[in-house]
Amino acid sequence: MHTSIPDGEGLHRIVIVGGGAGGLELATLLGQSLGKRKRAHITLIDKNRTHIWKPMLHEIASGSMDYTMHEIDYLAQAHWHHFRYRIGAMTGVDRTNKRVFVEAHVDEDGQTVTQQRSFPYDTLVVAIGSRTHDFNIPGVAEHAIQLDTAEQAERFHRKLVNAFIRAHAQTQERKPGQLQVAIIGAGATGVELSAELHKSVRTLVAYGLERIDADRDVTLNLIEAAPRILPALPERIANEAMRILQGLDVNIRTNARVSAVKADGVQLDSGEFISAELVVWAAGIRSFVCLQNMDNLAINNINQLLVKPTLQTTIDDNVFAFGDCAAAPWLGKEEGTLIPPRAQAAHQQAQHLAKQLRHHIEGRSLQDFHYQDFGSLISLGENWAAGGLMGSIASGTLFVEGYIARFMYNMLYKKHQLGLHGFWKVALDTVSGFIRRRTTPRIKLH
The missing domain is CATH 3.50.50.60 (FAD/NAD(P)-binding domain)
Known part of the structure; x- marks a missing residue:
């Protein structure tokens, strides 16, 4: 009732x-x-x-x-x-x-x-x-984490930290797929998570988990069904992101369709099985x-x-x-x-x-909404980003990367905050955040 x-x-x-x-x-x-x-x-x-x-x-x-x-x-x-x-x-x-x-x-x-x-x-x-679209693929709901909410993202992080602590503490030989991560979907979320995880797992290991060698023991697998990563964005941005991810030793699989997600990894249509302790589903929306x-x-x-x-x-x-x-x-x-x-x-x-x-x-006629595409920016780590800004250089696209692109990426969030809080609160929060990052661990450890 x-x-x-x-x-x-x-x-x-x-x-x-x-x-x-x-x-x-x-x-x-x-x-x-x-x-x-x-x-x-x-x-x-x-x-x-x-x-x-x-x-x-x-x-x-x-x-x-x-x-x-x-x-x-x-x-x-x-x-x-x-x-x-x-x-x-x-x-x-x-x-x-x-x-x-x-x-x-x-x-x-x-x-x-x-x-x-x-x-x-x-x-x-x-x-x-x-929300993310699982396309009715078996095992997604049971064995993969979808990043639709902060709670889901936090759950993945807890599982990540626990996996590393478990691997450091165990005395027996590690199982196949242990400390391996499979990220399904190479759109913005999958690409950004891959780049962010490369640094965060190394930072995590530096906090006393010396029995783990991040370069040797950890593999990040980025799996995409389309012919290239970032299929919805201009090819130049995708190529730049691909170059950077390859430099970070991310294992990129394109033209790879997932047929099932299992407790110990990901099954591809091709018959190949990718072992993974952690699976993130970031493919498609509905x-x-x-x-x-x-x-x-x-x-x-x-x-x-x-x-x-x-x-x-x-x-x-x-x-x-x-x-x-x-x-x-x-x-x-x-x-x-x-x-x-x-x-x-x-x-x-x-x-x-x-x-x-x-x-x-007031009963007055309404104006149509005209969307202005200002381009796309992809975060590729704390201090690096890449993207294209629309409407620049004779109405073409201005491609940017590096620290400038990362600054612009951060400004998108600041713009959102300004719309909610106004200038002074955002300014004070920015200053306090700058100070806080120098008195806390570089990543969240729990």
């Missing part, structure tokens, strides 16, 4: 489902404008209590970043920026009565925190992001199954909501969707081209909707 929540009676009720990079930024912007001035009641619903910027998950997994120092508490952010946060996972909507249904939230001890509830809305915005329960809103084959150029769903103008969960047309490109699932796209869409939702409340 659902409990009805009457929040925001008397005001236009905007409910945002999903507190990822786009959803949290939109809630913050609307709270600062409409919420603060009592022109609308803003509610953010998310099944988690805290937010972490998803492009950082590979750093959490490798241990080079302690995510507890970077996570944002939804309750605090809501309090500071004039919106409301409610915990729970969306299960569906009733578009006739304009209600969002949220399942009961149960804690780690099995105790019910909140009952099943429903929230009324006048305008609904869906920004629940995406949106969440709950989007099939959106009261007949149109979705595509990977559960993305179909939206118009205004980011309104194709069937209901009072329901918007953006980010990875939306199949949004890329205006100016060939018909049928969709906006790619990138953090910069979600950021631009949040900025756009923050303005357009004010027009929607």
Whole structure:
């Protein structure tokens, strides 16, 4: 039985489902404008209590970043920026009565925190992001770790540290695959994790695990079904990343399709078996199954909501969707081209909707969203990155690498923080982070 929540009676009720990079930024912007001035009641619903910027998950997994120092508490952010946060996972909507249904939230001890509830809305915005796609390959759920959340990334890191401590302490000969890592999917996440792990495992060994030789005992396997790594990015970026990863002794397998993941490694279609103690699945994306329960809103084959150029769903103008969960047309490109699932796209869409939702409340016409591709940057370690910046040098692409590219990569995160906190808080956090990194281990050791 659902409990009805009457929040925001008397005001236009905007409910945002999903507190990822786009959803949290939109809630913050609307709270600062409409919420603060009592022109609308803003509610953010998310099944988690805290937010972490998803492009950082590979750093959490490798241990080079302690995510507890970077996570944002939804309750605090809501309090500071004039919106409301409610915990729970969306299960569906009733578009006739304009209600969002949220399942009961149960804690780690099995105790019910909140009952099943429903929230009324006048305008609904869906920004629940995406998850990795296992393509129904046997063994992925049981034996591989997917990097969709900070908890999953942290779980991988714990398993990594435990594997190294176990190998250092044991007296018998090591088993086949021990201290071997298989990363399936050579998109941005897989490539960045490979580069980050090369350094972090050597740093880990330096903290007293002298019986392990990282160069001799550890193998990083990067497995990709496509003919090259980073198949969604320009070939020049992929070639540069390939050169750097090969220099880091990452074992790269392209044109390698995985047929099964097992407890002790990865089975390829070719019949080859790659032994591995740790397996990460980072291949493909799809949106969440709950989007099939959106009261007949149109979705595509990977559960993305179909939206118009205004980011309104194709069937209901009072329901918007953006980010990875939306199949949004890329205006100016060939018909049928969709906006790619990138953090910069979600950021631009949040900025756009923050303005357009004010027009929607007032009954004014909405402007179409035009995505500006500023290029792609791939992190290849703490001080190195590579990528292409669009619109430079006579409207072409400016390729950058090294320390400059890494600085630009870091600035993407700072831009996200600025959208959530403003200049002074970001400046103070940056200074405190600089000091903290000189008084703590170089990687997280637990």
